Amino acid sequence: MMKLWGRASSSNVMKLLWLCEELGIPYERIDAGGEYGRTTEPFYVAMNPNSRVPTIEEPDGFTLWESNSILRYLVAKHAPGSPLHPAAPRDRAEAERWMDWQLASLNGPMVTVFFTYVRIPEAKRDYAATAQARDGAEALWRMVDRRLEGRDYVAGAALSLGDIALGPYLHRWFALPIDRAPMPRLEAYYARLLARHPGFARHVAVEMT
Ligand SMILES: N[C@@H](CCC(=O)N[C@@H](CS)C(=O)NCC(=O)O)C(=O)O
Numbered sequence: 001m002m003k004l005w006g007r008a009s010s011s012n013v014m015k016l017l018w019l020c021e022e023l024g025i026p027y028e029r030i031d032a033g034g035e036y037g038r039t040t041e042p043f044y045v046a047m048n049p050n051s052r053v054p055t056i057e058e059p060d061g062f063t064l065w066e067s068n069s070i071l072r073y074l075v076a077k078h079a080p081g082s083p084l085h086p087a088a089p090r091d092r093a094e095a096e097r098w099m100d101w102q103l104a105s106l107n108g109p110m111v112t113v114f115f116t117y118v119r120i121p122e123a124k125r126d127y128a129a130t131a132q133a134r135d136g137a138e139a140l141w142r143m144v145d146r147r148l149e150g151r152d153y154v155a156g157a158a159l160s161l162g163d164i165a166l167g168p169y170l171h172r173w174f175a176l177p178i179d180r181a182p183m184p185r186l187e188a189y190y191a192r193l194l195a196r197h198p199g200f201a202r203h204v205a206v207e208m209t
Helices: 011-023 042-047 067-078 089-119 127-147 161-175 184-196 198-203
Strands: 002-005 027-030 055-057 063-065
Touching (some): 002 011, 011 027, 011 067, 011 161, 011 198, 042 055, 055 067, 089 127, 089 161, 127 184, 161 184, 184 198
Parallel strands (some): 002 027
Antiparallel strands (some): 055 063
């Protein structure tokens, strides 16, 4: 069975847990990262020189790190041609664009806001930087809100890896104690993921730690 290394509280591990549930992929999850450590130990660095979670380890010894690359690999292996990662070039690009955007654009401001309210002790919080990051994140979520006009999911009518990549930050956006401008399509999208996707509700829309 595939081993999935990484603590369940990590947004990047959550993506994989959600996908595994969508596709019924069996796995054994082993805690690593954060309070569990392990990521700088030689055996882990040999699998993942980036010393981050998640990492997957297949029974034949194949290993892979970078969560969005793992998402692509798992669909290619278990459900090739699935709407999660469509075969048609333009459909695939629509889904992948949001995966890249999550890493390149949304990640920075969302990590700042999340760490301020969840991981950094109150005395050490930089609320000015956080307010700026919140503003930046809100402008980015507005893009998604507009994108969802006439669409149930970011790539179109079906769930794709684009939605799975955005999912953990979408939950955090609504769960963090911050001001949020009304965005009716984004709110409906969050409710839709909760209602239609048990893997999102079980692994992603959980208490933030
Ligand atoms: N781009 C990487 C980022 C990986 C990453 O930064 N993971 C965080 C958790 S979300 C981590 O390993 N933090 C250190 C730790 O947990 O010890 C990916 O998507 O896999």
